[in-house]
Amino acid sequence: MTVITENLNVESQEVLITPAELKRRIPLTDAAANTINAGRVAINNILKREDHRIFLVVGPCSIHDIDAAKDYAQRFKKLAEEVSDTLLLVMRVYFEKPRTTVGWKGLINDPYLNDTFKIEDGLAIGRQLLSDIAEMGVPTATEALDPISPQYMQDLISWAAIGARTTESQTHREMASGLSSAVGFKNGTDGGLQVAINALMSVSKPHRFLGIDGEGQVAIIHTKGNPHGHVVLRGGSGKPNYDSVSVSLCEQEMRASGLLPNIMVDCSHANSNKDPALQTLVAENVANQILEGNQSIIGLMIESNINFGSQKLSSNRAEMQYGVSVTDGCIGWDATEDSIRKMHAKLKDVLPKRMA
Numbered sequence: 308m309t310v311i312t313e314n315l316n317v318e319s320q321e322v323l324i325t326p327a328e329l330k331r332r333i334p335l336t337d338a339a340a341n342t343i344n345a346g347r348v349a350i351n352n353i354l355k356r357e358d359h360r361i362f363l364v365v366g367p368c369s370i371h372d373i374d375a376a377k378d379y380a381q382r383f384k385k386l387a388e389e390v391s392d393t394l395l396l397v398m399r400v401y402f403e404k405p406r407t408t409v410g411w412k413g414l415i416n417d418p419y420l421n422d423t424f425k426i427e428d429g430l431a432i433g434r435q436l437l438s439d440i441a442e443m444g445v446p447t448a449t450e451a452l453d454p455i456s457p458q459y460m461q462d463l464i465s466w467a468a469i470g471a472r473t474t475e476s477q478t479h480r481e482m483a484s485g486l487s488s489a490v491g492f493k494n495g496t497d498g499g500l501q502v503a504i505n506a507l508m509s510v511s512k513p514h515r516f517l518g519i520d521g522e523g524q525v526a527i528i529h530t531k532g533n534p535h536g537h538v539v540l541r542g543g544s545g546k547p548n549y550d551s552v553s554v555s556l557c558e559q560e561m562r563a564s565g566l567l568p569n570i571m572v573d574c575s576h577a578n579s580n581k582d583p584a585l586q587t588l589v590a591e592n593v594a595n596q597i598l599e600g601n602q603s604i605i606g607l608m609i610e611s612n613i614n615f616g617s618q619k620l621s622s623n624r625a626e627m628q629y630g631v632s633v634t635d636g637c638i639g640w641d642a643t644e645d646s647i648r649k650m651h652a653k654l655k656d657v658l659p660k661r662m663a
């Protein structure tokens with residue numbers, strides 16, 4: 308008898324809805340497409356220094372409650388309009404969480420927060436939310452973690468991140484080379500910058516790799532290369548890298564590799580020692596660097612929710628606090644507004660001159 312040599316650790320497989328079918332069920336509306344495109348064009352222009360503003364990717368560490376996400380988006384829209392002459396606000400709508408070991412992997416993987424892993428529902432719930440937020444006029448940002456999921460929703464994304472745990476991954480660099488939005492590569496979890504610089508050199512080039520097409524058919528994907536890559540400094544190994552010396556070293560290393568120094572600072576993660584309250588201090592420091600003449604910082608990231616902190620995840624929604632993160636701790640809405648308004652006041656006269 309032939310010894311079985313495959314799928315020994317696979318329990319079962321399910322066929323999933325195709326990207327094309329999900330898009331038929333939840334189509335891209337004209338209003339949503341206009342929002343997403345306007346967000347992409349503005350971000351690309353900021354990266355090319357053709358728009359004097361900086362862009363801020365702000366929002367929950369992860370989305371777990373659709374009503375709270377829409378509530379957040381409503382508040383966000385008003386603030387975005389208020390500061391739009393100086394700051395382009397893009398809402399963090401993160402559905403996929405990379406875990407250090409194990410844990411809830413986000414709304415797509417387990418939308419009902421109860422280990423039922425209804426991934427097909429997760430994709431539909433996620434796509435519908437992105438569509439609803441875009442229809443409100445708010446551009447969205449997400450982490451591109453699973454190499455297949457962009458086929459289901461990248462048409463509704465204005466900016467993508469490749470996370471600290473996957474920046475060095477060839478699979479993610481290949482995928483990012485075909486994304487239609489700008490993409491930020493985080494430095495490694497150990498603080499290493501070279502992995503992000505190498506990623507930028509890879510992502511701008513064409514690649515050939517295995518993927519799926521809109522009909523779910525396995526395909527060889529031929530990409531053109533993504534010209535809108537940049538670095539995201541998030542600190543690492545317990546040390547921050549948002550300070551002016553770290554930013555200047557990053558600029559030097561990017562230039563030495565022939566790259567235009569385009570740097571986003573992530574105010575969270577190791578830059579705030581995972582203490583959400585410290586994020587506003589990081590944001591203030593970064594705004595001061597721009598005030599003092601920095602030319603390379605093109606954006607910031609802030610993890611923000613309706614209410615401060617984090618909570619344990621529960622499958623019983625009644626036990627959970629409204630608008631509080633179930634992954635990393637976030638600042639609350641009041642602190643978010645306050646921090647962004649202060650940044651706006653500080654930078655509104657300075658950023659137009661940065662272009663001159």
Ligand SMILES: O=C[C@H](O)[C@H](O)COP(=O)(O)O
Binds near residue numbers: 368405406634
């Ligand atoms: O931003 C989110 C988290 O930092 C990331 O997903 C890792 O989380 P974990 O260390 O709790 O697994």
Ligand SMILES: C=C(OP(=O)(O)O)C(=O)O
Binds near residue numbers: 368405450469470
């Ligand atoms: C996981 C995240 O960040 P990092 O990859 O920097 O840990 C995140 O921004 O949600």
